[in-house]
Amino acid sequence: MSQRKRASRVQPVVASTTKNIVVFGESGVGKSSLINLIAGRSIAATSSGAKGCTFRHKKYELQVDDTPYAIWDTAGLDEGAYGTVPAEIAEEHLKQLLHDLTRANGIHLLVYCVRASRLRKTLLSNYNLFYSAICRKKVPIVAVVTGLENYEEEMQDWWAANETEFAMLKMHFDGHACVTTLDADKVNSPILKQRCHASRRAVLPLIASSCARDRWGTEQDGWVSAALADVRAMFKPPRQNTTQPTPIVALYDLPEHSLDPIGSVKDTSFEGGHLVDVGGSPLLVYRIRDQHLRSGVRFKKQIASRGADLLMFCTSIHSDTGASRRRAAAFHGSYGGDMRPLLVVVRDAPVG
Ligand SMILES: Nc1nc2c(ncn2[C@@H]2O[C@H](COP(=O)(O)OP(=O)(O)OP(=O)(O)O)[C@@H](O)[C@H]2O)c(=O)[nH]1
Ligand SMILES: [Mg+2]
Missing domain, CATH: 3.40.50 (Rossmann fold)
Incomplete structure (x- = not known):
């Protein structure tokens, strides 16, 4: 039976104990695909090409092994003036995201989605935007590295071979998973299918064990105004x-x-x-x-x-x-x- 069909324990929910997870990363790295992997079925639209397709954030509510989650799919930010979306529009989208997250009781976990073959300079700008500017480094953060279906070693070994790239940029993570976010139903080779299933088995416990007990980010903390000032500063052109x-x-x-x-x-x-x-x-x-x-x-x-x-x-x-x-x-x-x-x-x- 396929991975997507077997995932019967995943249902839509609305609950006040819901853990808010924000998935972020460069455009086209597989954020929406990762959400589908977590859900065990296709709920988020993915792009058909190298470039992605999520232009605004979107919330997906689901339950995995009795824990209710709201997973926030965000727009991918690219090189230059944050990609194809003009800076003012990207900033407006982020502002809306902050307000929606505030209404949803703040953030429990950041998931930084990174494509193994695309470690480049936006690594740090995306990290700074979500972890430093928006979350003030007060939320747990994990990295999920995608695109490893053909990695010659065990997928998890990728981290030890590449973690210096993150360390050099002084990027810290509370946990990581090295995976493929390809849809198991759409790959033919048994080895690839196996890797797709192994990926879900790696990601679910990572998320369950890394969520903060208490959410972070409310109006009372002055969070939105402080975060927005820093987001604006990041978007503004060099002096x-x-x-x-x-x-x-x-x-x-x-x-x-x-x-x-x-x-x-x-x-x-x-x-x-x-x-x-x-x-x-x-x-x-x-x-x-x-x-x-x-x-x-x-x-x-x-x-x-x-x-x-x-x-x-x-x-x-x-x-x-x-x-x-x-x-x-x-x-x-x-x-x-x-x-x-x-x-x-x-x-x-x-x-x-
Ligand atoms: N080879 C490979 N392709 C992947 C993997 N994950 C996603 N893709 C493909 O990469 C493309 C982009 O995936 P998306 O999930 O839409 O990427 P995204 O990060 O949501 O993109 P934006 O919405 O623009 O931010 C799609 O064609 C996916 O099928 C992976 O692990 N390996
Ligand atoms: Mg997307």
Whole structure:
């Protein structure tokens, strides 16, 4: 009996305990095919050529082994200005995705779909967009490598042979599966069929074991506004030399300190921040207070569409290390999506 027909334990569901899984990756790598593999039947449309066909996100609700899942198929992003879709439209689609995910109670797992034969520079931009900018690195992430039906070794061996490619780009994964997402019903060779079935057996437990217990991403977290600012920054064209705006620094410092570690203050009320002179070059500095650390709200209102170019976190050698670490992590997550450089300054260190 075929793989698709045997999958009788998979049914459509609507449940509040549903785990939200977002599948993302470059166009045409097999995201929709992966969803069909998980479902055990064809529910997501796939393309017939090398290029894919999902232009907007789509949610598929199903139940696997008694666990309800909502699997979100997203539009593939390509090289250049994110592929064939203009940047503004891609951004609008992502905005809609964030709002829909918020209404659906946030994200439990990111699945990064990668084609084995296509490890290239968009690897990092897709990862940064979904894991760093949208999920602020707070959601488990797994990689599913597709296109391995003819791999000369065992499919799972692909990872050990290629994981340095990911490590070099400092990409982290909580788990992985190396598979083929070809439809078992559409391949003739028994070996290929076997590999299709083995792929489903590899993917289902990976997903079941990697989902976060609690979802992440709600309006209260300031999630959508923070994520959108970073998504916009990723989509905007590179700056032209002639019109470079004043660089923005988000500064978290102990309350008793002024802006002296950065430079001399020229104007303390410039666009809600402080205009500071550093060796003749202006910087626009925003002081971040404890109450803004988690949400990033104040900062976003001030400079909604740009985000900071540099984050600066000051602490003291006398401060509690654990608390400082937590503050620094909250600061980095809320104001930089872990994507902007973070400079840590430790005050009061003994001299000599
Ligand atoms: N050889 C091979 N082809 C695959 C595999 N997975 C998917 N394909 C084929 O690749 C093409 C694209 O697959 P899709 O699942 O539509 O890709 P996608 O990532 O959803 O594409 P977008 O919707 O544009 O983002 C289709 O022709 C699939 O049959 C695989 O594991 N091996
Ligand atoms: Mg698709």
